[in-house]
Amino acid sequence: xxxxxxxxxVVRAAQYAAIALITLFAVFPFYWMFLTALxxxxxxxxxxxxxxxxxxxxxxxxxLEHVQLLFQRTAYLVWVRNTVFVGAVVVAIxxxxxxxxxxxxxxxxxxxxxxxxxALFLTYLVPPTLLFIPFARIVSVLHLQNSLWSLVVIYxxxxxxxxxxxLMGFFRSxxxxxxxxxxxxxxxxxxxxxxxxxxxxxSGLLTVVIFAFTLVMQEFVYALTFISSVQxxxxxxxxxxxxxxxxxxxxxxxxxxxxxxxxPIAIVYNLFIDRFVAGLTHGALKG
Amino acid sequence: xGYVETRDLRKVFGDxxxxxxxxxxxxxxxxxxxxxxxxxxKTTLMRMIAGLETxxxxxxxxxxxxxxxxxxxxARGIAMVFQSYALxxxxxxxxxxxxxxxxxxxxxxxxxxxxQEGAALFGIGRLLPRFPRQLSGGERQRVALARAVVRSPKxxxxxxxxxxxxxxxxxxxxxxxxxxxxxxxxxxLYVTHDQVEAMGLGDRIAVMNHGRVxxxxxxxEIYDHPADTFVATFVGAPPxxxxxxxxxxxxxxxxxxxxxxxxxxxxxxxxxFRLRVQHVENLxxxxxxxxxxxxxxxxxxxVIADLPVTVTTPLGExxxxxxxxxxxxxxxxxxxxxxxRGGGAA
Numbered sequence: 001x002x003x004x005x006x007x008x009x010v011v012r013a014a015q016y017a018a019i020a021l022i023t024l025f026a027v028f029p030f031y032w033m034f035l036t037a038l039x040x041x042x043x044x045x046x047x048x049x050x051x052x053x054x055x056x057x058x059x060x061x062x063x064l065e066h067v068q069l070l071f072q073r074t075a076y077l078v079w080v081r082n083t084v085f086v087g088a089v090v091v092a093i094x095x096x097x098x099x100x101x102x103x104x105x106x107x108x109x110x111x112x113x114x115x116x117x118x119a120l121f122l123t124y125l126v127p128p129t130l131l132f133i134p135f136a137r138i139v140s141v142l143h144l145q146n147s148l149w150s151l152v153v154i155y156x157x158x159x160x161x162x163x164x165x166x167l168m169g170f171f172r173s174x175x176x177x178x179x180x181x182x183x184x185x186x187x188x189x190x191x192x193x194x195x196x197x198x199x200x201x202x203s204g205l206l207t208v209v210i211f212a213f214t215l216v217m218q219e220f221v222y223a224l225t226f227i228s229s230v231q232x233x234x235x236x237x238x239x240x241x242x243x244x245x246x247x248x249x250x251x252x253x254x255x256x257x258x259x260x261x262x263x264p265i266a267i268v269y270n271l272f273i274d275r276f277v278a279g280l281t282h283g284a285l286k287g
Numbered sequence: 288x289g290y291v292e293t294r295d296l297r298k299v300f301g302d303x304x305x306x307x308x309x310x311x312x313x314x315x316x317x318x319x320x321x322x323x324x325x326x327x328x329k330t331t332l333m334r335m336i337a338g339l340e341t342x343x344x345x346x347x348x349x350x351x352x353x354x355x356x357x358x359x360x361x362a363r364g365i366a367m368v369f370q371s372y373a374l375x376x377x378x379x380x381x382x383x384x385x386x387x388x389x390x391x392x393x394x395x396x397x398x399x400x401x402x403q404e405g406a407a408l409f410g411i412g413r414l415l416p417r418f419p420r421q422l423s424g425g426e427r428q429r430v431a432l433a434r435a436v437v438r439s440p441k442x443x444x445x446x447x448x449x450x451x452x453x454x455x456x457x458x459x460x461x462x463x464x465x466x467x468x469x470x471x472x473x474x475x476l477y478v479t480h481d482q483v484e485a486m487g488l489g490d491r492i493a494v495m496n497h498g499r500v501x502x503x504x505x506x507x508e509i510y511d512h513p514a515d516t517f518v519a520t521f522v523g524a525p526p527x528x529x530x531x532x533x534x535x536x537x538x539x540x541x542x543x544x545x546x547x548x549x550x551x552x553x554x555x556x557x558x559x560f561r562l563r564v565q566h567v568e569n570l571x572x573x574x575x576x577x578x579x580x581x582x583x584x585x586x587x588x589x590v591i592a593d594l595p596v597t598v599t600t601p602l603g604e605x606x607x608x609x610x611x612x613x614x615x616x617x618x619x620x621x622x623x624x625x626x627x628r629g630g631g632a633a
Contacts, residue, residue, distance in 0.1 A: 180339050181373035185434070186361045186390025199377045 030259065030266075031056075037256035038062035044251060066252025070243075075230050076257060079238035082148055086234060087216045089152045094159040094212045095205065101160075102167030103193065107176075117168055120161045128158070128221045139226055150226040151234065155219065159212040166211065170204030171197065206272055214265060235261055288351060290315035290474045291336060291442055296345035298331050298498075305331040307498035308345070318468050318475045319503075320489035322482060324521065328498035329478045333444055336476065338363050350441050361390070366435035367444040370451065372427045374419040380406075380430045381415040387438045405437040408467075425456050432464075436471070443468070443475040449484060461487050482522045486510070494518045510541075512618070516625035519618070528590040529620070530580065536628070537620040542575075542593035544616040547600040548609040557611035562590065564602050572596055581607050 035056065036044065043060045046053050053059065070076050105117050135154055144150035174197060182192040198205070216234075223237040230238065239257045243250040289312030298306040306328040313319045321329040334340040336347055338360040347354040349363055366387070374383050381402050388398045406412045409429040419427060428448060435443060449457045449464075465488055468475050479485055485492045486506040493503040494517075502514035513519035513527070519539050520526035528545065530538045551557050561581040568575040576592040592610065594600075602608060619628045 175371065175373065177369045177371050177373040178375060180337075180360070181367065181369060182375075182386070183339070183360045184337060184365060184367045185387035186438075188359070188361065191390075196375060196377075 030262070033255040033259040033262075036251055037066055037253075037259055038064070039252065040065070041252070066250070067256045069250065070253040070256045070260075074242040074253070075233070075238060078231055079233055079235045080261075082232065082238075083217060083234040083236075086148055086151045086155065087213045090155040090159055090216050091209050091212045093152070093156045094163050095208065097156065097160045098163035098167055098208060099198075099201075099205065101164040103171045103197065105164065106168045106171035117165060121165050123161045124158065124165075128219075131157075132222055132225045135222065136225060145226065146228050146232060148227075148232055148234075151216075151219075151223060154222050154226070155216055159215055162215075163208040163212055166208060167201070167204050170201050170207075174200050210268060210272065217261070217265070288348070289313050290317070290350060291476060292348040293332070293336065294346040294348075296332065296335060296347065297343045298328070298335060298340060299343045304498050306335065306342075309495075309498075309500050311493060311500060311503070313474055313476060315474055316472045318465070318477065318488060318490045320477045320479060320485040320492045321495060322479060322485040322489075322492050322522070323495035325480055327495045329480075329495050330446055332495070333446060333476060333478050336442075337365055337367055337444055364441035365444055366438060366440035366442075367446065368428075368431050368435050368448045370447040372419075372431040372448070372451070374422075374427055374430055374434075376419050378418075379415065380411065380417055380419070380422065383419070383430055384415075384434045384437055387434060391438060401437050402433075405433040408436065409433050424452055425460065428452060428460060432467070436467075439473075441474065443473050443477075445475065445477040447479050447481075448477075450479070450481070457484075464488065482524070486522070492522075494521065496521070511616075512627070513539075514627055516620050519620070525575065525591045525593060527618075530588050530590070531622065532619075535622050537622050537625075539618040539620060540612040540616055542591045543573075543595070544612050545590065545592040545610060546594060546598060546612075547602075548611050549600055550594075550598045551611060551613070556614045558614050558617055559609060559611045560590075561607055562592065562610040563607045564604055566604060567602055574598075574602075576602060 035058070039058060040060050040063045043058065047055055105113050105120075107113075108116070135157075139145055139150045139153070142150075142153065144153060178196055178200070179192050182196045183189065187195060218236060219234075220236045223234050227233050227237060230242065233241065235257070239254065239261075243254045243257070291311075291313040293309050293311045296306055296309045296311075297304065309328075309332055311319075311332075321332060323329045331340060335342045336349070336354075338354065338358060341356045349365070354363055374380075375386065378386065384402045384405050385398050388401055393401070402415070403412070406415055409432060411426060411429045411433065414422060414426055414430070419430070422430065428451070431448070445464075449460050452460055461484060477485075477488060479488075486509075489506055491503055491505055492509050494501045494509060494514075496517050502509060502518050504512070504514075509518060509522055513522065516529060516537060516539070520529070523541060525542050527539045527541055532538045545560075548557070548559070562576070562578045563581045564576055564578045566577040568577070573596060574594040576594060578590060578592070580588045580590060582588075600608075620626065621628055
């Protein structure tokens with residue numbers, strides 16, 4: 001009896017230890033960003049010369065000078081605006097294409113639906129480092145060089161297939177009976193999609209919005225290829241371009257930019273975490 | 288012409304015929320049950336009538352109008368209750384019941400009133416604000432029925448609506464469903480694989496197998512005068528006993544007509560059999576006697592007798608007894624194709 005209880009306590013302790021470790025692993029980058037963003041330079045760059053220096057605490061009072069530099073001497077706010085603009089347009093385009101495509105593929109009976117679904121997913125595996133060559137040609141034909149619209153044209157090429165595949169799983173999880181019932185209850189196929197399918201796929205659509213937006217935020221290669229003026233850069237491009245000058249890294253300002261950018265996304269993720277997990281597992285199990 | 292009618296209706300999936308030339312006619316106000324084992328095509332037949340499946344060939348008529356493939360389900364004047372009930376999970380019970388009325392463009396106040404009326408009919412008024420996930424199986428079924436009823440359809444289509452209920456609830460629901468249909472007088476097509484449900488509910492039963500309708504008749508007639516050996520053995524539990532008489536003939540009788548000789552009136556015209564009892568199951572209300580015929584031409588044929596509690600003849604396992612069947616309850620079938628031969632009108 002006592003043995004079993006002792007064992008349970010040990011198991012519990014091990015579980016909590018594991019959770020604590022994983023949490024630490026997840027939180028550490030944020031903490032490091034926070035620390036680096038607010039440290040004075042003489043606290044930041046002494047590790048190499050002073051072996052007794054403790055790097056993970058503030059050794060001298062924190063400062064806002066890196067944040068100031070970021071906001072006042074770079075185009076950070078312009079990049080935020082550019083990113084939100086491109087993100088919003090790309091998310092809208094993605095929804096417009098991926099939702100009907102995902103629905104059609106989910107309901108297309110027979111082998112072709114499945115094959116098309118897999119083919120879609122395979123396109124995701126072609127690396128952007130290959131694709132930017134043909135894309136450069138397209139962008140120049142469209143006269144979109146050095147314009148945010150070039151990104152609006154290019155980004156859906158990876159958000160649409162991926163999100164279509166994701167939504168396919170969602171739509172498949174909606175019982176066909178419900179749609180047929182609604183069609184008998186007096187609605188056309190389109191009305192059924194609007195009144196029954198879409199409300200039930202909300203968590204899927206939300207997943208797609210978050211996913212497409214984060215994909216846009218992370219993207220670097222295409223942005224680097226097609227955008228050259230600072231005023232037209234997105235965050236993922238502007239921050240490193242402006243704050244890495246030759247071999248001089250403005251670590252404090254870099255980390256401030258990373259932190260400020262990632263916090264809103266972290267909050268959104270946490271707000272929708274349940275639906276998000278549900279969305280991903282749907283995709284995983286039934287996609 | 289029937290109120291709902293199909294003419295030589297066919298549906299082929301790949302090269303498998305699911306429904307193979309069905310002519311069916313349902314009279315106005317009739318409760319017709321489509322009965323058959325799973326995969327016999329009964330659900331496909333119903334779905335073609337509903338417009339959810341396009342027939343490969345053949346015609347469907349509802350209330351005298353030809354329902355071509357391009358007449359969508361919503362324009363057929365039907366209401367359907369699925370086996371899963373198909374309640375909209377994002378709508379409350381009230382929202383579910385109101386949904387078809389909203390589609391029909393009924394004004395708001397009238398919708399509210401008809402939802403209330405429909406709910407009252409099924410005693411689910413207090414459940415209206417709840418979501419389907421907050422309802423029990425029986426309650427869900429009532430919501431689904433209320434949703435089907437409120438829009439006063441021309442035809443009800445039921446696809447095994449009771450099979451998700453537990454056994455106790457099912458008997459009650461069956462009674463209520465029948466009462467409701469009588470009250471409304473709406474023409475009803477009901478799909479089931481449960482012969483008890485079919486016998487209890489149907490004004491007539493259409494027995495299907497392999498995509499074909501084998502017999503359409505009243506429950507009594509299906510039971511007493513089955514058209515062939517499939518109907519004879521599919522309807523009734525335990526099924527009809529079939530005995531090989533010769534190369535061409537099968538002889539059939541219901542287990543409850545197969546009784547020990549002392550149970551018959553001495554003046555009755557009885558066909559005698561000798562039964563070697565192998566096993567007796569006492570079920571309370573009746574005894575099931577399993578045995579083989581101990582006969583002249585062909586013996587060793589397994590048969591079952593279903594003795595009511597009023598027949599008290601003691602029976603020992605391994606012993607041989609004199610049994611019999613009244614001649615008027617004996618049926619003959621063709622051994623080759625299973626069809627019934629002579630002996631009583633259909």
